Amino acid sequence: MESLSRFIPLPRNVYRYLCLLTALANGLGNVFLVLFYRPLFEWLGIPLPQDLCSFTFVAGFSFTIGILALLLFLNPEKNVNLLIVGIVGKGLYALATYYFFLFHELHWFYLLFGVWDAAYVVIFLLFLIQLVSPDLGELNRGDINVGLDRERINRALFLVFSLTGTGLSGMESIRKGLERKGYAVDVKFIEPLESIFRFPMSFRDFARIVVRAIFRQPARICPLNIPGNHPYDLIVVESQTWLVGMSAPVEAVFQDPANRLIFNNRDVGVLNVARGGWRRSQAMLVRWVQACGGNVVGARAFTHIGWEPSRLCSLWFYLIYRQAGLPKWLGGFVQERYGLSDDALRQLEQFGEDLAQRRRVKWLRSTVV
Numbered sequence: 001m002e003s004l005s006r007f008i009p010l011p012r013n014v015y016r017y018l019c020l021l022t023a024l025a026n027g028l029g030n031v032f033l034v035l036f037y038r039p040l041f042e043w044l045g046i047p048l049p050q051d052l053c054s055f056t057f058v059a060g061f062s063f064t065i066g067i068l069a070l071l072l073f074l075n076p077e078k079n080v081n082l083l084i085v086g087i088v089g090k091g092l093y094a095l096a097t098y099y100f101f102l103f104h105e106l107h108w109f110y111l112l113f114g115v116w117d118a119a120y121v122v123i124f125l126l127f128l129i130q131l132v133s134p135d136l137g138e139l140n141r142g143d144i145n146v147g148l149d150r151e152r153i154n155r156a157l158f159l160v161f162s163l164t165g166t167g168l169s170g171m172e173s174i175r176k177g178l179e180r181k182g183y184a185v186d187v188k189f190i191e192p193l194e195s196i197f198r199f200p201m202s203f204r205d206f207a208r209i210v211v212r213a214i215f216r217q218p219a220r221i222c223p224l225n226i227p228g229n230h231p232y233d234l235i236v237v238e239s240q241t242w243l244v245g246m247s248a249p250v251e252a253v254f255q256d257p258a259n260r261l262i263f264n265n266r267d268v269g270v271l272n273v274a275r276g277g278w279r280r281s282q283a284m285l286v287r288w289v290q291a292c293g294g295n296v297v298g299a300r301a302f303t304h305i306g307w308e309p310s311r312l313c314s315l316w317f318y319l320i321y322r323q324a325g326l327p328k329w330l331g332g333f334v335q336e337r338y339g340l341s342d343d344a345l346r347q348l349e350q351f352g353e354d355l356a357q358r359r360r361v362k363w364l365r366s367t368v369v
């Protein structure tokens, strides 16, 4: 399913029971391992641990993560910070397991635990976002929030940075929807000052973007020169995902205090595009807009056409060949089209229409009166 904007996040209880599952697996599993590792390993043909102390220490650490997961199951809201500990703990364990499997001939049996923990890094991250951002669940359901009660002149400003054109195609669809409902749209492109943020790019530039994204090093962009008293009653801003976060040039807009007034006291629509993971970058973008005083009226997120791992490889090949569907010898494994599906673009046109028709008066006020 390419379109995730209508995707209803997993209910809270599903995440809770997933926590219970890993609580039982980590808790009981480690007790079982410490007590019965000898017959189990002999039966599966796994070499016995060379360092029994370290084996037991790791089992103890893993058991503790089980207790952490149990606390999360019992009261997620009260223990939300434990999710961060769980993400770090399970993430480190998964990375170490994978490393020792690749370079130190660790038995495949241990890799199963690594895969399990890597899956839980994702599950805990999604649960964390849901717990700290219940409003995002509503936006992703398709809700359009009420707009600010201020004069509307039906003019929208788009803030766009699109390295490979995906976000731009999405914004063009939103524009069609807005124009159909009487809006005029002006587009301001976010222009990075550093040449690495241009497509096509060399492998070296790609690597630099990746490293910078990991360390969240800010980018430098040309001044937007949009005054705080601009006439637009709607701003639409988009970001792509880079290394599980917003892209640096889009974040640079918000990092510059001179730009913050652009969003202040304005209705804002938000679009996120990604190969597959948009939740964190969407949360970042929405929170930035809100921190600048913007009223987020709608948010949509879309992923690339395809299925994993084809979608991931198709992205890499697109960055290398600058054309979809290559290399040909990989046949149907490489997606013939790069970016968003027609269905996603249609939904974004509808999003544009919905933004244009957003209600103005808060329900609360109108029902109370």
Ligand SMILES: Cc1cc2nc3c(=O)[nH]c(=O)nc-3n(C[C@H](O)[C@H](O)[C@H](O)COP(=O)(O)O)c2cc1C
Binding pocket: 161, 162, 163, 164, 165, 166, 167, 168, 206, 209, 210, 240, 241, 242, 243, 244, 245, 273, 274, 275, 276, 277, 278, 315, 339
């Ligand atoms: C350096 C780099 C890092 C990326 N990291 C991620 C990622 O962590 N998760 C993801 O789902 N997509 C990732 N992507 C894919 C982009 O989010 C995706 O291609 C998006 O559609 C690009 O939008 P644009 O063409 O508007 O720039 C990455 C792309 C690049 C170039």
